[in-house]
Amino acid sequence: MSVVVTGLGVAAPTGLGVDAYWANTLAGAGALDRISRFDPSSYPARLAGEIRDFVAEEHLPGRLLPQTDRMTRLALVAADWAFADARLVPSELADYDIGVITASHSGGFEFGQNELRALWSKGGQYVSAYQSFAWFYAVNSGQISIRNGLRGPSSVVVSDQAGGLDAVAQARRQIRNGTSVVLAGAVDASICPWGWVAQLTSGRLSEHDDPRRAYLPFDEDAAGHVPGEGGALLVLEDQQHATARGAHVYGEIAGHASTMDPPPGSDRAPTLQKAIQRALADAGAVADEIGVVFADAAAVPELDRAEAEAVTKVFGPRGVPVTAPKTGTGRLYSGAAPLDLAAALLSLRDGVIPPTVNTRPSERYELDLVTGAPRRADLKAALVIARGHGGFNSAVVVRAPEPT
Amino acid sequence: MSVKFTIDDLKRILREGAGTDEAVDLDGDIAESDFEELGYESLALLETGGRIEREYGISLDEDALADARTPAALVDLVNSHLAAQAV
Numbered sequence: 001m002s003v004v005v006t007g008l009g010v011a012a013p014t015g016l017g018v019d020a021y022w023a024n025t026l027a028g029a030g031a032l033d034r035i036s037r038f039d040p041s042s043y044p045a046r047l048a049g050e051i052r053d054f055v056a057e058e059h060l061p062g063r064l065l066p067q068t069d070r071m072t073r074l075a076l077v078a079a080d081w082a083f084a085d086a087r088l089v090p091s092e093l094a095d096y097d098i099g100v101i102t103a104s105h106s107g108g109f110e111f112g113q114n115e116l117r118a119l120w121s122k123g124g125q126y127v128s129a130y131q132s133f134a135w136f137y138a139v140n141s142g143q144i145s146i147r148n149g150l151r152g153p154s155s156v157v158v159s160d161q162a163g164g165l166d167a168v169a170q171a172r173r174q175i176r177n178g179t180s181v182v183l184a185g186a187v188d189a190s191i192c193p194w195g196w197v198a199q200l201t202s203g204r205l206s207e208h209d210d211p212r213r214a215y216l217p218f219d220e221d222a223a224g225h226v227p228g229e230g231g232a233l234l235v236l237e238d239q240q241h242a243t244a245r246g247a248h249v250y251g252e253i254a255g256h257a258s259t260m261d262p263p264p265g266s267d268r269a270p271t272l273q274k275a276i277q278r279a280l281a282d283a284g285a286v287a288d289e290i291g292v293v294f295a296d297a298a299a300v301p302e303l304d305r306a307e308a309e310a311v312t313k314v315f316g317p318r319g320v321p322v323t324a325p326k327t328g329t330g331r332l333y334s335g336a337a338p339l340d341l342a343a344a345l346l347s348l349r350d351g352v353i354p355p356t357v358n359t360r361p362s363e364r365y366e367l368d369l370v371t372g373a374p375r376r377a378d379l380k381a382a383l384v385i386a387r388g389h390g391g392f393n394s395a396v397v398v399r400a401p402e403p404t
Numbered sequence: 405m406s407v408k409f410t411i412d413d414l415k416r417i418l419r420e421g422a423g424t425d426e427a428v429d430l431d432g433d434i435a436e437s438d439f440e441e442l443g444y445e446s447l448a449l450l451e452t453g454g455r456i457e458r459e460y461g462i463s464l465d466e467d468a469l470a471d472a473r474t475p476a477a478l479v480d481l482v483n484s485h486l487a488a489q490a491v
Contacts, residue, residue, distance in 0.1 A: 062423035063443055066451075125458040128421075129451035 002254075003172045004401070006247040007086025007235030008342045009078035011187055013049035013228050013329045017081060021339075022346050025354045026374045030328045032211040032226050037191050045205035047214050048191050049228025049330030067130035068143065069108025071189035071229070075140040076147060078187055078233045083148070086235040086247060088181065090148045099152030099179055100144045101171045102233070103163030103186035104137040105333035109195035111135055116194070140187060144233075152179045160388025161296065162258060164231070164337030165396045169256035171236045180241040185338030189229035199227055202389055204300050212358050215331075217297035217324055218304050218369055219359045225299045228326075231335020232342045250345040254381065254399040255283025261391035272393040273310035276383065279395035280314070283381070287315050290397070291379035292353045292370075294340040296387045297324035297331075307385065308365035317366035321375060324356045337386035341398060344382035348400040353377055407490075409460065409482040411435055414452075414475055421455045422448035435476040446470070456482055462489060 008018045013031035015021030031049045040046040056065060056073040064076065079100070083090060090098050112135035118126040133139050138156040145154050153174040157167045164186045171184035190199070199205060206224035208214035215226040242249055257278030259271035280287065293315070296307055311322060325343050326336055347353055353375045361369040381399040388394075415430050424430055425443030434442060439449060453469045456462070462485040472478040 061426050063425050063448075064423070066421060066423045067447075125454060129447050129454060132447070 001176050002239035002252050003175045003236055004239045004242050004252050005234050005250040005345055005398070006237045006242050007082040007084070007088060008250065008345065009080065009082030009085065009233045010339065010342055011051060011054065011074045011078045011232070012230040012339055013051050016051065016054060018085065018342065018346070022343070025325045025328065025343060026352065028328065028355045028357045028373070030211060030357050031228070032214060032328070032330055034209070035191060038193055043196060043200070044207050045196070045200060046209060047206065047211055047226045049226060050191060051189075051230050064143070066128070067134055069111035069134050069139070071108055071187055072134070072140050072143050074189055074230060075102065075187035075233065076143055078231070079144045079148065079183055082183060082233045082235050086237070088235060088247070090150055093180060096152045097179060098150050098181040099154040099174060100141050100150045100183040101153070101155050101157065101167045101174070102140045102144070102184070103157045103159070103167040103334035104140060105160055105163070105188045106190050106195060106198060107137045108135040108139060109190035109198070110192040113192050113194035144183065150183065152182065159392040159394070160390065161331065161333055161336050162386045162388035162392035162394040163334045165256065165384065165386045165394035166258055168234065168236065168253060168338065168341065168396060169258070169394070172253050172256065175236060175238050181235060181237045183233055184236050185231060185233040186334035187231035187233065188333040188335045191227065191229050204298070206299070215299050215327055216359050217295065217299040217327065217356070218308065218361050218365050218367055220362045222299040222301055222304055226330040228330025228332045229335070230329065230339065231332050232338040234338060234341060249401040251348050251401055252399045253396065255279045255281070255285060255397035256395070257282055258392065258394040261393065263391070270306050270310070272306060272385070272387065273313050275393040275395045276310055276314050276385065279383065279397050283397035283399065285381055285397055285399070287320070289381045290315070290320055290383045291377055292344070292347055292382045293320055293322045294344050294382065294384040295322050295324045296385045297326055298387065303387070304365065307387070308367050312366050318368040320368065321353050321370050321377065322367045323353050323370040324359070325354045327357045327359060337384055337394070340384045340386070341396065344384050344398050347382060348379050348398065351376060351378055407460065407486050409456070409479055409486060411475055411479050414479055417452055417455045417459070418444070421451045436474050438473050439475070460486060462486065
């Protein structure tokens, strides 16, 4: 059974909505800038990819505002856009025939920070009753489910950046088990002091102040990443269900695999290559079918090396175009890979690969990195890679729809 | 003379703590409407009760709070606590 994507909802620092995001991504726009949501001057990392034009009150009912973190507001709106794009009204489906599966990196940190501040400065009576769920990893799935009446299989996946792909894979499993439609993906947003100090503990945040030199994967000057906020939600659908209702199909979620790296200090090899090969096998695809790879693009030299080695071992040195449009948005944690999936599907649709911005590719990695300008290409399938802190590796193959 | 809790106080606290449902006019005649019809689930009422407690320095019994199904009933409940406190 094929599982296809019939709707995209995008909330990214480089654009709200699919059309704005895609136009800006092809144009190589960058949204990295000094943090405006709090004063970052006392922190070692001061840049982020912020969404600056989102006004929740314009999109969401008043009852939802006091009970939602920023990431949930963005996710609820992205969900609305995804269903609208799919021309699908969830309430018109049979009960239990549509679910939602999201990934989350950290939950609603900004909401939680405000409530913790109230707790310690004023007392427990001042903590919102909504803190009970507003901070929680699963809250985006829960709020999307309630708002849209999605009572089918629903859950949350937590595996950092890899989770964005693992959620899509779990949605594909549920559709294969008989659910017609599952909304899947992730939106993360924790650009607040508490979220920031948590992210700093990774030791992987760039401390540069020049947005054009701060996040440079596969560059000799790579020195960590810049975080961003946002992500994407995708309407995944049983192909027969999509065909029966005459839906537009962006492409098929053709293959997925996830692996776990050995612990630090182990003499065993990292396992990203295996994840890529198994995702290809799951898709019934050979390496030559893949027209573009959307890289994880950690911008930490040893991680860039590990990713480049995995890609070149599967595809050969400079054997496949590679890109990382997340250089324009920053790393969106769980939201990153669903956004890359959206970009990959749009690349398949338009026959064009969006550029990696700012990076000057190092020769040592032997990657054909698309930089400077979008590249035309006849694309049949794309590979999206995502890695999570702690050894998570995931890969997804998307395939263009059969020409009709 | 004790402090009186009015339905306007309740509306203000509902707006601040739980927001309002676009389909509901809180300024209309809502005193006898069930909170559920007004779009407020149990958690919204828990938040509302907490805000009333800290603003008025009273402690509402959880069961009594859950039994107050309408704005009028909740206003009465709060006023009975305020009156008891003033004695």
